[in-house]
Every structure is written in structure tokens, then in C-alpha cells.
Amino acid sequence: MVATTETIAAVEDATGSYKYGFVTDIETEKAPKGLNEDVIRFISAKKDEPEWMLEWRLKAYSYWQKMPTPNWAKLNIAPIDYQDIYFYAAPKSAEGPKSLDEVDPELLRTYEKLGIPLNEQKMLAGVAVDAVFDSVSVATTFREELSKVGVIFCPISEAIREYPDLVRRYMGSVVPVSDNYFSALNCAVFTDGSFVYIPKGVRCPMELSTYFRINEQNTGQFERTLIIAEDSSYVSYLEGCTAPQRDENQLHAAVVELVTMDDAEIKYSTVQNWYPGDETGKGGIYNFVTKRGACRGDRSKISWTQVETGSAITWKYPSCVLSGKDSVGEFYSVAVTNGAQQADTGTKMIHLGQGSRSTIISKGISAGKSQNTYRGLVEMNKGAEGARNFTQCDSLLVGDQCGAHTVPYIVSRNPSAKIEHEATTSRISEDQLFYCLQRGMTEEDAVSLIVNGFCKEVMKELPMEFAVEAQKLIGISLEGSVG
């Protein structure tokens, strides 16, 4: 029996109640609309960048101009007019405050609304926050404590000025400039992001985090993050995003590069909640992100854990290049689509090193009229002696108006490498719902319980702080109208 109209109604998107829907009214200094060399020079000048950085940007821009817009995913995208976007919008008052006292109180109030009380250590429970607000990092806390152990955690614009050698060595080495359309664009116009460096043998004493926000109308978010983990180091990094309601689509094309050396580990967790658009899909965020980790060192490990519930359009494949011997790549993902959202996400595990291992657990939940696609690549190359991959992709359909698709690509060039892939499709059965209802739970409770059970294997990989928020987020994103 198919889901009843009650069930479907119970999980339809609450478009009117997007929890974080508000706009901060602060003057911003914008570059003129559109994209050309002048805008790029403007950005570079604003950031006080060295010559080599500007050259890098300009080179990327010329690559980008020659590239065709990608269209192979199962996505229905209205063409983006790049001349109609502001590529730089910085809050006027923020030119590098030295302490929180110097931060615009309006901004601080904004952060409070978002639940990021920068000035309360207790509530943060030791999490350092680098709050990126519309193209300029406004505050960075806990820098002293981190610097005691040699950990560098700062805005990327600062890293370009203060640690140029490190930046030049690693930026663009994991995601080359010409890798894809959106990464090339990002290289040309990125305005900020995080830079993290963990020295040898150091276990980063706290989880590092960044909050993003797109505020200004028509401003694309082009964040760039670079995390380097030297031999035997460890860091757990949290990325959580919220955005206000908007009528025009907003473009988000970030690039994240991770590098791990021998015995190092980076755990990168994301809870993403960009505005998904209204029930027809109008006005939501376009989330095109290139995330890649290079496990260069032997026995190094990179784990990507994500809970994606927002965006109108998501195009995102956090990947691992497993070069090191016995290196490990992991991808745990929950992607929820509702209303008219479209998601084409997944991962690429490129096995180069002997003994490399990868695990992919992907849980896709489709509701409303949405389309949710998992697209993954597992590639075993000739040197990947004794390598292993295990992939489990499960799709849950809620209602009969949505679609769930699985497109795995499996390539094996080494007989000793073992690949195991499994995919299933299911739905919340009437029986399961009735069982929960008969125990007194409301339909919303029941759906949330069952869906979280479905996602359990992924949820348990999330750091504690995120796990609770993520569970609630999944429930909310499947809710019927609130009230």
C-alpha cells in the first residue's frame, strides 16, 4: 500500500517556517555587479594580496572563461547570469577586529540569533569559531590556545599574507585550477574561508568550526578552505551553514582541500541547511561544491560526514584520493530532499596506494516532488594492491511524487582489489507507521523516528554537537506545516 495523503502531508516541506529566515541590516561595501578582470583585481586589492595570488586568480579566470557549463547531472538548472551577481560584499565596519569588543554589535547580535554566542566560552564547549560573514571573516576566537600547540586556524586571506609558503605549496594541489567549472570560478573569485595547519604529532585540542552565512542579495558565496595535517596529527572540523530567505537564487561554489601526511587524520563534518526555495523551488540556494581530500601519507585517513537538508540544487562530491599505503577514505552521508529540491551528490574514492580502503555509506531520503541522486565513483588503479571498498547506498522514498536515483561507477584495474557495492530502495511502510502510531506517537514523531533509524549508521559518525542538531534538522526538513 502506498503512503496515504496524511502521511505525505505530514512530510511536506514547511516552506513558510524556515527557521533562520531573517536578514541583517548592515551596510556593506560591494564590488560592482558582474565578473571581469577588474572585479578580480578589486577583490585581490581588498584582501591586500601579494602579486602571485592575483596572478593565480587571473589564470583561473582565463581557464574558466574557456570552460563549458556542465550539464550531465540529472539536474534542471536555469542558466546562471554571472554578470548579475555581486562577487564581493564585506560589512563596512569589519577590517580585522583584534578582539570581540571591536566587532560591530549588530553582527554579534546576528550571531546570537544563529546560535553562535562567540563571547561565551562555556556554551561553545571549547569549539573555536571562525565566523565567516558574507566574504570577510569577522572574528576568530581561541587563537591563543591553539597557537600554544602550534595549530594555525585563521581566515584564508590572512594565511595568504602570513603563511604564503604553506599556501603556495598546497592550495590548488588537491583541486587543480582546471578541475571543473565551479572550482575554476572559485579560484578566480574566492573571498574567504578557513586555513588550518596542524603540525607534526599534534592532536588538535578542540573541534574547529566555521559558520557561513549568505546575507547580501545576489552575493555568491565563494569560500575556500585548506586544511593541512602533518605526520601523526589529528583534527576534527565542523562546517555548518544557515542562510536567510531570499527571492533570487544564490550561488554557492566553495572549494575545500584537505591534505593528510603519514598517520594523520582529518575528520570533516558538515551539517548543511541552506534555504531550499519555496514549494516550486524558487529562491533557494545553489550549492555547487568541490571537496577533495588527498591522503598523501601512508596510513593517513580522511573522513567526510555530511547531513544535507537544504539548498534548491546540490551538486557536491566530497572525494578522497588514496595515494598513501594503507590509507583510508570514508564518506558518510545523509541527504534529504523535499519540496522541489534537486540533489546530485555522492563521492569519488580514487585508490592508488597499496592496501588503501574506502567505506561509503549513503542514505538518501526523498519527499515531496524532489529528486535525489547518489553519484559515486570507486576506482581501483593498478597500484592499489589489496585495496578494499565497501559501498552501501540506501534510498528512502516518502510519497509517490519524488524520485530516488543511484548511479554508481565502478572501475577496477587490479585483480587483488575488492569492491563490494549494494544499493536498496524502500519507503516508510504503512505497517511501520501504524506500529508507531499505535504506540501513541504522532505521525511526525513516527516519521522522524523511522527516518533517523534509517540514517543511524551515518548519524553515529557525526561529532556529538552536530548529531543532535542534525537529528532535529532531519525531522524539521520533513515536517508538515508547523502549528
Next chain:
Amino acid sequence: MSPDTITLSSVQNRAQERFAETGWPAKKSEAWKYTSLDALASASPQPANDISGAVAMPAGIAGEQCRLVFQGGLFRDDLSDALPAGVQLVMLGEDERALAAIDEIGASDNLVPRLTVAKMTAGISLRVAQGIVVDRPIMLQFVGGAPATASHPVIYIDVGDAAHLAYAEHHETDNGLSAPFIVVRVGAGATLDHIKLQLESATTQHLGLTCLSLGERADVNSMSLSLGGALSRLETHVRLDGEYGELGLSSIYLGKNNQHHDMTTRVAHEVANCNSRQIIRGVLDDKARGVFQGQVRVAPHAQKTDGQQMSRALLLSRDAEADAKPELEIFADDVVCSHGATVGELDETHLFYLRSRGIDEAEARAMLIDAFLIEAVAEIRHQGFADLFSPFLSGWQVPRKG
């Protein structure tokens, strides 16, 4: 174009135009991602004009069979057997319904329906009357040809409601290109048993497309074997158009030397209550490459679909490569759909176990490979076909030295 004006030449002209528009698929195109036709596109063998003379006929199915012979892609009526009762054969040009079906398929972007129809070397239409249980299998025998020639046979088969047909394809030619295009309509309540043996010469390129449509309560059991050729693509598209249809679609590919085997399937569940099941096994040695692409699509409202697919590939050498892309496109929620894919090698522990019982390495490997393939072989419902099939598997194994 109204049915009155549909003729073979109009259909061929249209196919010609369509092929001119799209040409050979580009390397980056999604459907041909793992199989490159660049060599073929440049060489482009041409259809033979005239074939005559004797041909070496392979042994067929034990017992009675009705053999229809295609030499170098041309239909040899004189070498073919008389048709069994209840089966009619006409030239394609005389069957409007067949032409319409072929024309419609050619409208969507596909290589073989355009190329083969445009350059057709033989076109026949077989009709099994309603309710007839055809008393012996029909064997489509493809032989002869030469490296410079291309074989482009178009075959339309209509299995009437509640009828039963078993047909086999045996491709063992010397053609430069064999590109058979076969369209089968299985009527309501009808059953079809099918087997395809691709045993082409070492220099032949084989691009076959079979399009099946199943009516209500139709039941199809199909197995394909790809063993010969330099490059082959056995593509099968199935539409489950009637409720309670049953489909068993399996394949085995065995690659040696520099062979390239591509098995591509698309199964579309258009309506509710149908079951489909696919078992694919591949074994690759030397520098061979095997590709499996299997798309299962469930349309909205195709509720209570049960679609299962399992593909396994075995790599026997360091230079072999296996690629797989099992794909699910699901638009209905009350369905059970799953697929699995594995790639690996022979298990050392199993090998050791057999050898510790006195069995030599070559035989041990052969036994394990047999065990690997057996689940697919067991899918063949028609006993005569299963018997025909098996010798090719055991004959394939190359004894290893150390």
C-alpha cells in the same frame, strides 16, 4: 507520418538522416563512457552486396530446430529450414507494424537503430500466431562475411498473445562489423525463451541491440554470452508495458587477450506489479576489459515493482579491467529495488583448499570459475539452450602456467 505512407524506404531514409545528425557516439558521451568506437568510426566497414557459396554451419541445438541463416549479413533463404507451424516469415518491407515499431525506436538517440536500418543488409519479420506453442526453437545463424564487410540485419519478432517461442542467436562470423538490430514484441500472456551466443572472430566488432517489450503477464527468460570478437557491445532494452510481467535477463562475458566486452541493459518498469531479475557474471584475463551498465527505471505509478540486479566480475590478471555502472532511477515508492556489484579475484583460500585435495592448479581455477558462473547459468530456463550454452564455458578456460 501516417501508417499509409510508412514504407521500408521511408523508414530507411529517416534512419539515414538521423544517423547523419548524430553520427558515431563521442567518447565522453555518458552511454558510451567505457566503450570507445573511435576505431570503428574511422574504419567503417561497408555492407556486402552479394554473398554466395557454401558456409560452414556450426552445430546447432540438439534435436529439432528451425535454422534461419544470415551469411555476411544477408538472408540465405535457400540455406534455411522450413518454418514450424504457426510461424510466418515475411520481408520487413511487407510488415507495416514492424516498420512503425522500428521507426519509433530510431527516433530516440541510439546508434544501432539508425545505422543498421540505414544500411540494412537483411530485413525479416517473424510472426507467431496467437496461442501457438512453437514446437521447436528458431535458431538465427549468423556466419560468413569478411573483415571489410559489415552485417546489418534487422529482425522483427512478434509473439502473439498466449503464444510461446524459443529463439536463439548464434553469431560466428568474420565480418568487420556485425550490428544486428532485433525488435521483439511479446504479447499478453506469452512466453519467450532467448539465448544469444556472441562467438565472433577475433577481429570482428559486434554492436548488437535487442529491444523487447512485454505485454500483460508476459514472461521472458533471456541469456546472452559474449565470448568472441575484438570489441563487442550487447545492448538490451526492455520495456515492461503490461502488469504482472516477468523478466529474467542474464549475461556472461568472458574476456581474453585484448578483448573488450560491453553488456549494457536498460529495463523500464512502466506499469505496476512487474518483476525483473538480472544476474551478470564476467571473467577477464590477460588485458581484456569488461563493462556492465545496467539501468533499471521505475516510472511513477509503477507500484509493487520488484527489480533485482546482481553483477560480479572476476579479474584473473593484473592487466584486466572491469567497469560497472548499475543504475537505479526510481519514481514510485511502493517498490522493492536493489542492486549489487562486486569486483575481485579468485579466493586464494578456496584455491588452496582444492589443491590441498590433490587437484592441480589449472583444474582448481577452472572449478572455481565454473562455480562463479553457475548462478548465471542456472538462470537459463530452456533446457536445450542450457545444453547448447555450457560447452562454451568449459571450452574457454586457458590452462595457467604457475
Next chain:
Amino acid sequence: MALLEIKNLHARIGDTDILHGINLTINRGEVHAIMGPNGSGKSTLSYVLSGRNGYEITEGDILLDGESLLEMEADERARAGMFLAFQYPVELPGVGGMAFLRAAVNARLREQGEDEVDQLGFVKLVRAKATELGIKDDMLKRAVNVGFSGGEKKRYEILQMALLNPSIAILDETDSGLDVDALKIVSEGVNSQRGPEIGMVVITHYQRLLSHIVPDFVHILSAGKIIKTGDKSLALDVEENGYTDLMENANVA
């Protein structure tokens, strides 16, 4: 006032009429057994009472403490005090046994305007009741009913009943799939919850269960109607003689 009143209940699934006028009154403290051959409508009755989708009531009423249930959804009826022990308890992959219990208990508390349970206290309470039913700790950590044996599933149902304190409990063929030992434990669990405040409807095909859970009344259901009512000896009667005679007599009468 009666706890549960079923008045002239007619119900159907799709186009098929299953219940043809059931009349039954259950008072607090009473245990009623409903027996009948396959196809008599026993499961349908349990689903119609608990409010499962897909069943349409064409005539009659169901009153719980004098209030009609017809307009109430399944979860509302549950929170009003109705409990159904499923014949085939449903699997919920990934949903932990303890988490499920907590969600059910909290749903009830929330409606009553009370605070949710204190986590530690709840765990202690659950463990205590679980031990009585021979349910080990690790079973509660597993996903609900996933990989549970028949006996484990039924015991988990009774654990839920113990925690939710219903006023009316419907046990749908609780004995099916149980061996002798499991039957004993489950029956003991049910009996320990009997009391002057709770009413029970025990649906079963066989008499066996009723030797352990001794009913106050036995009703024979056939073709969607109650054809005979008696005390516990009626069950023994059925065991000896089968249903056929009873059914024939009913048709004649």
C-alpha cells in the same frame, strides 16, 4: 460505565465486507477471549478497533469510556488508552529498542502536559520490567524487532504494554509462533498486568493460550459475527469439537 463498547460494528476493506455487526461490552477488570477459524475477521476486528488505515466502518460505533473512537486517529486512540499487541510485530531498522520505548512514553506524557521522562530513571524502569520478562539488556540495544525470534518479538510487545499502562489491551494472536517456554513467559507477563482497572481482549485461534491467560468470557467469531458467548469452558469445547459444529448451529439458528 463500560470500558469498551462495540455496538453493531460493520466494517470492510476495499469492497469486501468483513465485520457484519459485532456487539461486545468489556468492563474494567475483565478478560475476554475471541476465538474463531481463519478468515472469521479476528485480525480485522483488532485493526478496526485500533484505527488502522484502509478499513472502513460502514455502520455502528466503538466507545472507549463512553467516548466514540470513530473520528480518532490511531495515535489518538493509543494515547486515550488503547494498546494493540501485534500478531506480526513490525521491524524498524536502525531504531533502537530503548529509543522507541522512550518515544512512545514521551508521546503520552506530552499530551498530558507533563515533562518528558528523566533518562536515567527511565532506563532503570525499563530494565526492571525487562528482566521480569526475561529480556536481556542487549536486546534493547538492537533495532526494534530486527532479527528477533518469535518469542523475543512477543515479549517486547508485552514490555511495551507494561510501560504504557493502557486501559484496554488487545492481544492479537499473541501465541502464534511461540514454543512452550516462550508461551509461559509471555503469559506470565500478561497476567502480571491484569487488574481491576484494565480490560483485555485476547484474540486466539487455539485454546492453548487460554489455559495460561484464563478468560472471564469466551466469544466465538465466525464470518464477521459473534455466534456464541460463554465462559472458559467454551474454549475447551472448541478444542475438543472444533468450530464446524458451532458454525453450522449458528447458521441454522
